[in-house]
Amino acid sequence: xxxxxxxxxxxxxxxxxxxxxxxxxxxxxxxxxxxxxxxxxxxxxxxxxxxxxxxxxxxxxxxxxxxxxxxxxxxxxxxxxxxxxxxxxxxxxxxxxxxxxxxxxxxxxxxxxxxxxxxxxxxxxxxxxxxxxxxxxxxxxxxxxxxxxxxxxxxxxxxxxxxxxxxxxxxxxxxxxxxxxxxxxxxxxxxxxxxxxxxxxxxxxxxxxxxxxxxxxxxxxxxxxxxxxxxxxxxxxxxxxxxxxxxxxxxxxxxxxxxxxxxxxxxxxxxxxxxxxxxxxxxxxxxxxxxxxxxxxxxxxxxxxxxxxxxxxxxxxxxxxxxxxxxxxxxxxxxxxxxxxxxxxxxxxxxxxxxxxxxxxxxxxxxxxxxxxxxxxxxxxxxxxxxxxxxxxxxxxxxxxxxxxxxxxxxxxxxxxxxxxxxxxxxxxxxxxxxxxxx
Numbered sequence: 001x002x003x004x005x006x007x008x009x010x011x012x013x014x015x016x017x018x019x020x021x022x023x024x025x026x027x028x029x030x031x032x033x034x035x036x037x038x039x040x041x042x043x044x045x046x047x048x049x050x051x052x053x054x055x056x057x058x059x060x061x062x063x064x065x066x067x068x069x070x071x072x073x074x075x076x077x078x079x080x081x082x083x084x085x086x087x088x089x090x091x092x093x094x095x096x097x098x099x100x101x102x103x104x105x106x107x108x109x110x111x112x113x114x115x116x117x118x119x120x121x122x123x124x125x126x127x128x129x130x131x132x133x134x135x136x137x138x139x140x141x142x143x144x145x146x147x148x149x150x151x152x153x154x155x156x157x158x159x160x161x162x163x164x165x166x167x168x169x170x171x172x173x174x175x176x177x178x179x180x181x182x183x184x185x186x187x188x189x190x191x192x193x194x195x196x197x198x199x200x201x202x203x204x205x206x207x208x209x210x211x212x213x214x215x216x217x218x219x220x221x222x223x224x225x226x227x228x229x230x231x232x233x234x235x236x237x238x239x240x241x242x243x244x245x246x247x248x249x250x251x252x253x254x255x256x257x258x259x260x261x262x263x264x265x266x267x268x269x270x271x272x273x274x275x276x277x278x279x280x281x282x283x284x285x286x287x288x289x290x291x292x293x294x295x296x297x298x299x300x301x302x303x304x305x306x307x308x309x310x311x312x313x314x315x316x317x318x319x320x321x322x323x324x325x326x327x328x329x330x331x332x333x334x335x336x337x338x339x340x341x342x343x344x345x346x347x348x349x350x351x352x353x354x355x356x357x358x359x360x361x362x363x364x365x366x367x368x369x370x371x372x373x374x375x376x377x378x379x380x381x382x383x384x385x386x387x388x389x390x391x392x393x394x395x396x397x398x399x400x401x402x403x404x405x406x407x408x409x410x411x412x413x414x415x416x417x418x419x420x421x422x423x424x425x426x427x428x429x430x431x432x433x434x435x436x437x438x439x
Contacts, residue, residue, distance in 0.1 A: 039427025072394025327353030378410030
């Protein structure tokens with residue numbers, strides 16, 4: 001028996017969205033091509049870890065807001081802080097007191113931050129970091145970690161992906177790659193490009209933890225070669241540790257970027273770093289000025305008020321510990337369900353407990369989009385919306401138990417598909433990777 005009965009209105013609205021919005025969503029990762037055909041719900045509301053779609057179906061949702069919602073949808077204290085600020089106006093011709101207060105809170109929290117600049121999304125701040133690094137070093141090349149999926153919508157990064165249409169080769173050639181946990185690949189990069197690398201950017205951890213000595217070795221090499229080390233902490237910040245993964249691993253970047261959980265769903269991102277670098281975008285430098293970040297909405301009062309409340313909650317309620325505990329409980333249940341179904345080697349959980357993802361493997365042990373589609377299809381039918389198993393503190397025992405039960409039932413179908421062929425069990429086309437040159 002399944003919980004989800006009808007999707008007619010979601011299907012109709014998805015078609016309408018595709019007529020009005022390229023891709024049918026404002027973020028590629030939210031596109032219907034990332035979900036089984038005809039099964040991508042259009043949502044109307046969410047409270048805690050549960051969301052409801054236009055057809056009235058309710059789901060336990062994971063990775064809310066693409067990992068930005070860690071405290072649960074409509075968290076009352078964060079909402080009150082945002083509403084109180086909005087009632088006094090949201091945007092003015094000069095900075096507000098909130099800008100100073102939020103900046104003080106952030107700089108006090110993040111060890112490597114002497115200064116901070118707020119914006120609305122991660123791409124803005126990572127691109128600003130690259131511009132700043134180029135100006136500070138006088139170099140052009142950017143080194144990105146090729147094992148990690150996304151750093152920016154801007155040309156310097158997208159030109160390095162399969163979706164590089166519209167980006168001149170001259171721009172694409174200025175981005176080079178290295179591998180995570182592979183210091184020799186960094187050494188080769190610096191050897192091939194002596195004195196040319198302005199910045200090395202990576203997430204300090206993802207579904208793979210850094211090997212002992214990797215981040216320290218990377219820090220040493222960047223210093224030795226005169227390149228800036230930039231940590232993208234969009235995901236790790238406020239998940240691995242409230243002070244960022246840099247604090248957990250004890251490695252300090254020159255610049256770092258934060259967002260997502262910083263606002264619990266409100267649009268706020270941050271570029272932070274050493275004063276001598278950040279001041280190049282300010283009014284107290286004698287060097288050539290950098291047009292760093294200048295965003296009309298970057299310091300809207302409600303978003304900064306929300307971020308201040310989020311930082312307060314993290315500082316007083318051990319949120320990162322709770323996230324890890326919730327994820328560990330879920331992981332134990334899911335792994336037990338996979339073992340019981342006999343597919344513990346075919347359905348595999350990966351990553352930090354607070355940032356769990358899953359790998360769907362076929363009968364040969366190869367990662368499979370059709371099997372991912374089948375798994376999504378079966379858990380969505382059972383009221384679980386989980387492109388990953390990234391938890392929030394609102395995932396209570398009841399939600400986790402519902403999820404584990406849904407996974408157990410879905411994996412029984414998975415077993416039959418391994419035996420009979422996955423095509424017999426799919427309702428439509430497989431899901432597709434975001435970065436692909438053709439639809």
